[in-house]
Amino acid sequence: MMGLDNELALFLAAAVLPAALLVLRLLYRTSLLHKLAALLQSVEDRCYVYQYYKIPQHNEHLQENQLYRKVSTYLTSLPSLEDSHHTNLFSGARSNDIVLRLDSDQAVADRFLSARVSWANEKGGEPEGRRAFVLKIRKKDKRRVLQPYLQHVFQVSDEIEQKKNEVRLFMNLDGGGRPGEGGGPRWRPVPFTHPATIDTVVMDPELKSKVKSDLESFLKSKQYYHRLGRVWKRSYLLHGASGTGKSSFAAALAKFLGYDIYDVDLSRVADDSDLKALLLQTTARSVIVVEDLDRFLEKKPTDVSLSGVLSFMDGIISCCGEERVMVFTMNGKDRVDQAVTRPGRIDVHVHFPLCDFSAFKGLASNYLGLKEHKLFPQVEEIFQAGARLSPAHIGEIMIANRSSPTRALKTVIGALQSSSEGRGAATKDGATLTGSRSGRGGNETAEPASVFCRESVHTVREFGKLYGLLKLGSRRRDNSMDLSSGEKEGSKHDGQS
Structure with missing residues (x-):
């Protein structure tokens, strides 16, 4: 009888062992184990009460939510992002970089201080598809974890952005998008990979040094501006013939500061209110560029008025943000109303001449x-x-x-x-960096905030005529109050005055 029992046990073992090996092989080679773990996690989730925190991409004024950007950067660093059911792959700033981003309506898990949290990428139902991240955390953990966890997100995000040192280019889109009218964001960001730097821009070395000093001084002047009761921003006018490097200089300036660029295409702006709405959607630490402003003011292809442009430059609406640099380019500043280039509206004038x-x-x-x-x-x-x-x-x-x-x-x-x-x-020679001055006229001085205060070129010429300085030869023109890289070019241009 004992022998029969042993034989039966051996038979059952011989039958069960292959079946067990088959089940284990099935679990290993398929997703059944993963599905079982997901099922157990789902059951566990139903046993807890959760708190949800939504982080929208834009606020009620359609301005970009900087917290949304930081969370987006942080999530790309999570190893669990690769385990999400749907993950988007994007190329990075360098050709060999691959960036993972969470797909719409998908979730990714994270752990912090032994607490489990999760993030979901939620897309709204509006036509523009406004997005938001939703943080899910157990209520019993929120007081212990929430604040330290968000600080951890900030720290990791800042470290990643410092390593990347990426600058984004924002382009304004057609259509609505004004606050309160149901439109979506008007700015579309793309990676900014322009290779120009301050060092590669061809300009007079002394002039380049003064530009860099002015930018570095601006970066350190927050408390100074506030003590004066002024908004912490700086405005540059780049003027000169086409092809002289104005756009490249604007790109180099943004890369030098590490600021995002907002390229304002005025032909896509409907009217003054639309222009104000665009400005409200820009962020701090940005360079706002308006190219060919003189050509736009001459043709006026849209309903944007001169008054609207002036308000955009330094009106009340322009004070709704700080640590910004505004850059305007023109082919010829003498063709625009002097109100556009007056002191206080333009802080620094940079002339880009034809090549000498x-x-x-x-x-x-x-x-x-x-x-x-x-x-x-x-x-x-x-x-x-x-x-x-x-x-x-x-x-x-x-x-x-x-x-x-x-x-x-x-x-x-x-x-x-x-x-x-x-x-x-x-042709006019010599690249000139001056403090604010308004067109032609007599002695004009820059406002106190201007770094460089120079006389008008036309004023110097008039004094030159009065005192006979033109007889001193071709190498002495405009040598008193203007920085010029073209002094050696002679007085062959004096006849223009």
Whole structure:
């Protein structure tokens, strides 16, 4: 009888063992184990009471919620994000970077101080699909965990952003989007990868140094501005012919500060109220760029008025945010109303001239790696004869002929000779950085907040005529109150005054 029982046990073991191995193999090779764990977690969740915190992407004024951005950055660092049912993959700032982001209506778990929390990415039902992150935390843990956990999110997010050091470019969209009218956000962000830096911008070294000093001083001046009762912001006017580097300088300025860029396309703005709504949706630590302002004010293709533009520049609405730099570009500032460029509205004027020999040598160094060349004296002679081209034009010639520096210089010489007739007397030389001044007129001084206070070029010329300074030769023009990189170009331009 005992032998029979042993045989039966052996038989059952022989039958059960393969079945058990088959079940284990099935669990290992399929998702049954994962589904079982998810089922157990779901049952556990139903045994607790939870508190929910919603973090919307935009506030009631359609301004970006900085907490939303920090949470979004933090979630990309969670290893559990890879375990989410649906995860979006994006390319990063560098070509080999892959960024994971939580998909809509999906959740990801996190643990902090032994407490389990989860985040869900919720998309609203409005046409614009406003998004929000929802933090889910057990009520019994919220007093112990919530504040330390949010501080942890802030710290990790800041560390990630400092490592990335990414700048975003925001472009304004057509349509509504005004607060209270049901529209969605008007700004669309994209990664900003412009390669320009302050060091690569071709301009007078002394001028470049003063620009950098002015920006560094601005960054440290919060308490000073507040003591004066002023909003902590700075405005620049970049003026000069097309192709002289104004847009590249604006990009370099933003990268130097590490601020996001808001590129305002006025042709997409319906009217003054729409322009104000756009400004309200910008954030602190940003550079707001308006290009070709003079051309817009001349043509006025939309219902945006001069009064609306002035209010945008320094009206009450412009005070609804701090630590911002406003940059306006123009081809010719003499064509706009003096109210646009008056002291207080524009803090710093930067003139971008057509290329002279000094700037040419900088371009040759950057584009061709040339410090000296046997053709340089011939190029200098042509520049002294009054020939001018834009830095962009010369740069394109050098790029096209970069394999042969000699051919590139000969091509530049040919282009300068072709442009010399009628151009020498019509171009202004010298890059100038000045404090605020308004167009033409007598002695004008900058407001106290301006870093550089210079006389008007036209005023200097008038004194030059009165005292006969023009007889001193071609190398003495505008040598008293203006910073100029074009002094050596001579008085061949004095006849313009």
